[in-house]
Amino acid sequence: MTKVRVLFVCLGNICRSPLARALFQKHLVSAGLENGYTSDSAGTSGYHIGESADPRTIKSALQHGLKFQHFARQFHPADFEDFDHIVVMDQSNYRDVHALATAPHHSLKIRMMREFDPVDRGAEVPDPWFGGEEGFEEVYAILHRSTAGLLTELQKKM
């Protein structure tokens, strides 16, 4: 069976996209669908290459019983061929990824994470980096809903 390949993208690849990936995996396992998908995450910047997730992201996830491993990497144009869906967190990520597309079918793969959020559909996933811990909690809730919505949509297509 061909696996559906999903890449989550944010700016630093240490806060939002690693958590999105971990939550997507959690929903896959809950639904018994982990064999049908592969996923990864990347940052548009190279600021944090090789780092683990931000300690505030790790803490917020652990408070919800979610533990995951992560090594940050930068988005690369080859990702347009290696993934079927590229899910970005905000408009700035969208612009940065879109600027690297070299074919129309690349651009068509890029989607906003909150297109799949039943609450405030189409909004951005706010960047929690400069804020306090409550921002990380908000991001957790947004990504929990949005990744569940994404999986539901992908399953409808199969």
Ligand code: 4NP
């Ligand atoms: P992320 O958050 O894009 O959700 O990983 C950020 C992490 C680091 C920086 C900005 C956003 N930074 O400027 O280093």
